[in-house]
Amino acid sequence: xKRAVSFLxxxxxxxxxxxxGVAETTLEKIARTGTLTIGTRTxxxxxxxxxxxxxxxxxxxxxxxxxxxxxxxxxxxxxxxVEKKESTPQTRIPLLTSNAVDLIAETxxxxxxxxxxxxxxxxxxxxxxxxxxxxxxPIKGIGSIAGKRVAAQQGSTNARIIRERVxxxxxxxxxxxxxxxxxxxxxxxDAYTNDGIQLAGLKAKAPKPDDWKIVGDFYSYEPYGMAMRxxxxxxxxxxxxxxxxxxxxxxxxxxxxxxxxxxxxxxxxLTAENKRFLQMQVAPK
Amino acid sequence: MDFGVVVRNIxxxxxQGLLGFGNFVGGTLRLAIPAIVLGFILGIxxxxxxxxxxxxIRVPAxxxxxxxxxxxxxxxxxxxxxxxxxxxxxxIPEYGVALTAFVVFEAAYLGEIVRxxxxxxxxxxxxxxxxxxxxxxQVMGFVILPQALRNxxxxxxxxxxxxxxxxxxxxxxxxxxxxxxxxxxxxxxxxPFELYLFIAVVYWLCTYGMSHYARYxxxxxxxx
Amino acid sequence: xxxxxxxxxxxxxxxxxxxxxxxxxxxEISALSWALAAALGVLSGALRTVPxxxxRALAxxxxxxxxxxxxxxxxFFWYFGVPPLLPGPLREWLFNHAAEFWAGMFALGVYHGARxxxxxxxxxxxxxxxxxxxxxSTGLTTxxxxxxxxxxxxxxxxxxxxxxxxxxxxxxxxVALTISVAELTFQTRxxxxxxAKAFEALTAGTAIYLALCLGIASVMSWVEQxxxxxxxxARVSPAEH
Numbered sequence: 131x132k133r134a135v136s137f138l139x140x141x142x143x144x145x146x147x148x149x150x151g152v153a154e155t156t157l158e159k160i161a162r163t164g165t166l167t168i169g170t171r172t173x174x175x176x177x178x179x180x181x182x183x184x185x186x187x188x189x190x191x192x193x194x195x196x197x198x199x200x201x202x203x204x205x206x207x208x209x210x211x212v213e214k215k216e217s218t219p220q221t222r223i224p225l226l227t228s229n230a231v232d233l234i235a236e237t238x239x240x241x242x243x244x245x246x247x248x249x250x251x252x253x254x255x256x257x258x259x260x261x262x263x264x265x266x267x268p269i270k271g272i273g274s275i276a277g278k279r280v281a282a283q284q285g286s287t288n289a290r291i292i293r294e295r296v297x298x299x300x301x302x303x304x305x306x307x308x309x310x311x312x313x314x315x316x317x318x319x320d321a322y323t324n325d326g327i328q329l330a331g332l333k334a335k336a337p338k339p340d341d342w343k344i345v346g347d348f349y350s351y352e353p354y355g356m357a358m359r360x361x362x363x364x365x366x367x368x369x370x371x372x373x374x375x376x377x378x379x380x381x382x383x384x385x386x387x388x389x390x391x392x393x394x395x396x397x398x399x400l401t402a403e404n405k406r407f408l409q410m411q412v413a414p415k
Numbered sequence: 416m417d418f419g420v421v422v423r424n425i426x427x428x429x430x431q432g433l434l435g436f437g438n439f440v441g442g443t444l445r446l447a448i449p450a451i452v453l454g455f456i457l458g459i460x461x462x463x464x465x466x467x468x469x470x471x472i473r474v475p476a477x478x479x480x481x482x483x484x485x486x487x488x489x490x491x492x493x494x495x496x497x498x499x500x501x502x503x504x505x506x507i508p509e510y511g512v513a514l515t516a517f518v519v520f521e522a523a524y525l526g527e528i529v530r531x532x533x534x535x536x537x538x539x540x541x542x543x544x545x546x547x548x549x550x551x552x553q554v555m556g557f558v559i560l561p562q563a564l565r566n567x568x569x570x571x572x573x574x575x576x577x578x579x580x581x582x583x584x585x586x587x588x589x590x591x592x593x594x595x596x597x598x599x600x601x602x603x604x605x606x607p608f609e610l611y612l613f614i615a616v617v618y619w620l621c622t623y624g625m626s627h628y629a630r631y632x633x634x635x636x637x638x639x
Numbered sequence: 640x641x642x643x644x645x646x647x648x649x650x651x652x653x654x655x656x657x658x659x660x661x662x663x664x665x666x667e668i669s670a671l672s673w674a675l676a677a678a679l680g681v682l683s684g685a686l687r688t689v690p691x692x693x694x695r696a697l698a699x700x701x702x703x704x705x706x707x708x709x710x711x712x713x714x715f716f717w718y719f720g721v722p723p724l725l726p727g728p729l730r731e732w733l734f735n736h737a738a739e740f741w742a743g744m745f746a747l748g749v750y751h752g753a754r755x756x757x758x759x760x761x762x763x764x765x766x767x768x769x770x771x772x773x774x775x776s777t778g779l780t781t782x783x784x785x786x787x788x789x790x791x792x793x794x795x796x797x798x799x800x801x802x803x804x805x806x807x808x809x810x811x812x813x814v815a816l817t818i819s820v821a822e823l824t825f826q827t828r829x830x831x832x833x834x835a836k837a838f839e840a841l842t843a844g845t846a847i848y849l850a851l852c853l854g855i856a857s858v859m860s861w862v863e864q865x866x867x868x869x870x871x872x873a874r875v876s877p878a879e880h
Contacts, residue, residue: 167506173602180599184427186438215509216589220832227835228500230507247835279734284819285832304819308602315605316723318734337605485852486845487813489824494845497837576707583709587817594711607719615708615716622707 156232156358156365161206168194169217169231173308175331176395177237177255186214189389190235190356193254197381198233198356198372205368218306219285223247226359233358233369237328239287240355249362250355251369252411254382256404258348259288261321262314262329264341269321271346275299281310281319288323291350307332325352327390327398334396374412382408420606421613428610432596433617440510441591447582450517451575457518458525463555465530476526483523488581492516496588513585521578528574532567533559565636572629576622583618593617648834649843658843661826668740668822669809672747676808679752684759698756706753710814713750718742718818743815751808758804762797763789795866802859806852823847 160166170191171178178188195212203210217225217234225231226248240250261280263269269278276298282289284303292301302319304310311332314322322329326344333342358366376382383400390398421428427437435442464476483491495516500507507515536559544558545551586595597610604610648654679701686698705713718739722730733741766789774784816825827844831837 172599180603182603184424184431184438184599220828223835224497224831224837228497228506229504230500305817308598309819312605312607312719316719316734317730318722318738335603481853482849485849487810487824487848489813489816490827490841490845490848493824493828494841497831498841501837580707580709583711584814586711594709594715597712598715601715601719607715608721608724611712611716611720615704615712618708618712619704623703 156362157202157206157368159229160202160210160232160365161208164208165211165213166194166199166202166233167213167215167231169215169222169225169234169236171218171236171307172216173306174237174328175335176389177328177331178235179331179335189385190237190254192385192388193373193376193382194233194235194356196385197376198369201372201375202368205371219283220305222357226357232365233356235356237325237354238357239325239352241287244357247360248357249360249366250357251366252373253353253355253407254373255327255354256407257325257327257352257354259291259323259350259352260326260329260344260346260348261323262311262332262342262344263321264314265343267320267343267345269345272296272349275321278320279318281313281322283307283310283324286324287350287352288325292323295349311336327396330398331396377408377412416609417606418609418613420600420604421609424600424604427600428593428596428614429617431591432593432614437591439591440508441595443579443582443592443594446510446513446517446585446590446592447579450514450521450582451578453514453518454521454525454578455571455575457522459529459560461522461526462529462533465526466533480523480526483520484527488516488520488584489587491520492584492588495519509585509588509590512588513582513590517578517581517585521574521581524574524577525571528567528570529563531570532563535566536562568629568633568636572625572632576625579622579625580618644838645834645836646839648830648836648839652834654830654834654840657826657829658823658847660821661823661844662847664740664820665809665812665822668744668747668815668820669812672744672751672812673805673808675744675748676751676755679749680755680759683752683756684763687756687760688763702753702756704753705750706757710746710750710811711817713746714743714814714818717746717749721745739815739818739820743812743818743820747808747812747815751804751811754804754807755801758797758800759793762800763793765796766792792868795863795868798859798863798866802856806855809851809855810848 154162168191170186170188172180172186174188175181176188177190178186180186191214199210199212215225215231217231217236219238222234222236222238226234234248238244238250240253244250261269261271261275269275272292272295275292275296277300279300279302280292281302281304282292284305289301289303292299302310302313304313307324307328310319310322310324313319322332324332326348329344333339333344336342356369358369373382376385383405386400387394389395390400392399431437431439431441433443435445461476461479464472465480467473467476492513495507495512496509499512499515540558540562541554544554549557582592583594585592586598589595591599593614597614601607601610649658683698683701686694687702689695721742722733722738725733770788770792771784774788775781779787812822813824815822816828819825821829823844827840830840830843834840
């Protein structure tokens with residue numbers, strides 16, 4: 131009831147043309163509320179998903195909770211909680227711009243057009259796009275999808291690239307990964323395209339992993355970054371500091387091993403090249 | 416067909432999805448019950464507003480009702496989800512967005528039911544009450560509304576049941592109600608037939624319970 | 640943050656096209672599911688008055704179960720749950736011809752069929768028995784009584800609640816966006832995703848729904864007045880959504 135009343139007052143205020151004058155920065159907001167709100171996925175293993183115990187976990191979530199939040203807590207001098215909200219390719223930017231979330235920590239590719247609407251952190255994962263198909267499928271990669279039904283997530287880089295490069299492929303766009311995967315399972319699509327690591331996660335967590343195979347060379351370069359509102363340098367610096375410290379101290383590789391190591395949820399060895407790339411992102415002290 | 420998936424996840428579906436206790440922000444009942452109560456209260460004001468003598472109150476009330484009856488609830492939810500936080504420059508949690516959207520939307524329909532209920536009270540009652548010296552506010556409060564409410568019960572409960580079903584739309588903005596809980600499990604297990612059939616039955620049980628209670632209320636409150 | 644208004648996004652680029660496609664899809668899915676709902680409503684309404692007990696029970700089960708479950712759940716059920724159970728060739732055809740549209744159409748049609756059934760049933764039940772008796776006493780056969788007296792009255796009686804339910808169907812078509820049907824509300828989200836102009840997109844969508852609903856309501860109101868039988872008391876029922 132109290133919230134309803136203050137909501138009504140707020141509406142009256144704004145409609146009366148009197149609004150809060152100075153916009154506060156994200157760090158100020160986090161300091162005030164003691165909470166970092168992130169947008170993350172519920173169906174993209176192992177980056178962010180709901181596991182068999184119905185707990186919301188993942189590599190991206192761990193990076194936030196164990197690398198970024200400690201850095202922010204230290205800077206602000208108080209413990210910071212993490213609140214998670216679901217985001218999808220379609221809703222993540224509106225969620226950021228409407229202040230519903232402060233950070234998008236999922237599987238978002240850092241691209242130049244996107245940098246016009248949001249700012250990205252350092253790259254925290256490197257992968258490329260491939261295809262997931264049924265074991266017996268003749269599809270071998272981007273060269274063999276002409277005329278086939280390809281499922282993709284609405285608003286993803288993969289959908290855009292397929293549309294541009296293979297216009298005669300029958301692209302079907304779905305609101306999120308689980309819906310697209312179900313289309314593949316039920317035979318509505320011949321292939322599902324997404325970043326290789328996500329396909330590996332999906333395959334590993336599928337009811338029958340051996341029914342699926344991942345095909346094709348990477349047909350795109352997909353560096354994952356965490357997205358935040360533009361022109362918020364202090365916050366961006368904190369997020370990057372958290373990531374850099376984690377890479378430096380080895381925490382990042384510990385988390386990587388937990389999710390992608392040989393005993394992890396989705397084994398995916400870190401190439402020497404990618405490891406070097408991550409380490410070179412750490413600016414000298 | 417493997418209903419085991421329902422059994423394995425029944426805790427999550429019922430306790431998180433239906434009741435709202437768990438790691439996620441959600442709960443069908445946690446949303447439906449306040450929405451029904453607040454929606455009804457606002458609906459009474461809207462209904463009274465539609466019958467006001469002064470056109471300064473009547474006209475906005477009529478515009479309100481005609482507007483919200485002419486747009487889909489999904490649209491209203493999106494309005495509150497996208498625009499209000501931008502206008503107020505403050506983020507609003509999904510629960511607040513969903514609750515506000517439902518209350519504001521359903522009040523338009525509940526207002527019409529209230530209006531019809533009030534109009535169904537015989538004019539003689541108003542005249543008799545005024546003749547005994549009551550002010551018009553007292554007439555409304557002590558004579559008209561109690562009788563109107565009794566007449567309205569069937570239509571009101573029907574609308575409450577509709578509101579209860581509508582809470583499923585909160586899943587669109589990520590609120591983990593019963594429908595969203597089923598989606599989360601389905602995304603992992605891919606057993607849509609079993610899961611959605613199960614929650615259909617759960618919804619049906621709830622609404623059946625509600626209409627059963629309504630019939631009981633009607634019998635209890637029938638004029639002797 | 641600042642919000643820059645830019646109404647031109649509604650007609651420049653692809654947005655105008657998307658809106659138009661959205662309107663067409665909304666009307667298409669609403670019209671087709673209305674036909675299905677009307678057929679199911681009349682059929683189940685009729686079955687509920689038949690002396691055969693199993694048929695009556697079946698019709699009652701259909702109405703009570705489908706009406707009391709949220710439409711969103713039905714959307715997911717018909718789109719995700721039903722196709723795997725269909726025979727192979729039908730499933731193939733479906734997947735090649737916009738499965739989501741047909742799933743949405745069936746979900747809408749079957750759900751509203753249950754609601755239409757209630758409207759039709761209470762409409763017929765509200766015809767006073769005296770009408771049946773009077774018709775019989777003037778020498779009309781049962782068929783003639785139905786054709787010349789009962790059905791015309793019933794049709795006129797149910798115009799207001801049927802208009803209301805039909806508009807509900809039109810508005811409920813927006814729920815199909817959850818299974819990727821590219822109807823009007825979906826398209827407003829699409830415009831908003833690509834141009835970030837949420838306010839303009841939502842306003843356009845809202846205005847179109849309002850125009851459609853108010854337009855249809857006034858046309859039906861005019862129809863009701865044109866066909867009114869003098870002396871027939873109109874049914875005033877509170878609007879249900």
